[in-house]
Amino acid sequence: MLSCNIKGVTNGFPLRLEVEKSVEKEVDFNADFLKNMFPKIEWKALVDAARSMGYTELPNEAESQMLDSEEFLKKFHHALLQLHLEEGALICPETGRRFPVSKGIPNMLLHEDEVFDEVYQIESQF
């Protein structure tokens, strides 16, 4: 899970997806892994992200009892592990700042004016 860390941003998660190119990759199904991951996932964020990639099969809400269902697990597996953003951007929900994604790698580097820095200043006149 990535979040936006620009200075002063209070709601930097979840980042929205801007999809230019997405790919589906085959990943081995592992039910135990999914059950372990489930408590750590912001379900709504996953649903929204999957939807922006064109996958609408996930239920809007999920509870741990649903992990007993093979059908649910398969959908969870697909959304979490098989959908990949290749080209596009992650968007800060508060500022709209775009973090570009290229070849599947997000670039989360902040520009200098986005960094809050109370003690660190190198004056250019030095």
Place this chain on the structure above:
Amino acid sequence: MNSLLRTCQTPFRPAQREACTSERSLNGTRRIGWSIRSGVGRWRRLMVSATMGTESGLQKGIAEFYDESSGIWEDIWGDHMHHGFYDPNLLASVSDHRSAQIRMIEEALSFAGISEDLLKRPKSLVDVGCGIGGSSRYLARKFGAQCQGITLSPIQAQRAQALAASQGLADSVSFQVADALEQPFPDGQFDLVWSMESGEHMPDKTKFVSELARVAAPGATIILVTWCHRDLSPSEESLKPDEKKLLNKICDAYYLPAWCSTADYVKLLQSLSLQDIKAADWSEYVAPFWPAVIRSALTWKGFTSLFRTGWKTIKGALAMPLMMEGYNKNLIKFAIITCRKPE
């Protein structure tokens, strides 16, 4: 609220830095000096090379250095971009170095007391300064855990992801281009925070350590393996001039903005109320490493590869004897510092 502000509101403030001053060294090169409060009210100067310029200039330099040199490193040394851990006084052969690098990871985990027990082992890890992902993939595989890696180098991130995919780890390891001083993760996300030989690149050790602590979950372990300079004696205000000179030369070649001592790191961790802080000097266990790297550069393959890469890599290669000199003079220390975030 920016997480650094949250950190600053805790009762124990991390060591503060004064406004910088500048001085001119003998050869006229401008050096920017930073003072860091060393825990008992004394101020000491860290030397920062003026060639680094702004922080973004440093980031660009680091990114370009690794964009340029990672390929040749991987070609000759494989996917771990850190020192090997060797038995002292044992002559290491070429084939030993790969296993020594693996051993370094295992020794670090053991030093930090990381459990391999299924229930207690870490389930989510961050690799801060991940290179081409050697540690990330190793740890993810070892613990069956999720690992995120961050690096300033887009080429490294790309290569790291490709290697993960080819090793069937694409579902558990992911990489992004990001700044260790502004980690793109919410607070408390990781059970294990891993920084293997990346601390040297951080211009602001306070911010670096604060971020390590911030992204660590309650009860998580932080493992920091990094190059430090020797601890100062109580009567010393700073390193000797010739020591500073040697470190500055190394700084320029490897895009290292500042050196601090192991004791400085320990004080920073203490100021953040981290617990079970342990530190050790592993310099004797890494002694064969730099001679081995130099030897590899002097092989036909190494030599010709260097010329194909670029000036930054060549400069880095030329600086290797300086690293050896630093170790031999007991100026440079290979340090491990580990701690736990309170529950």
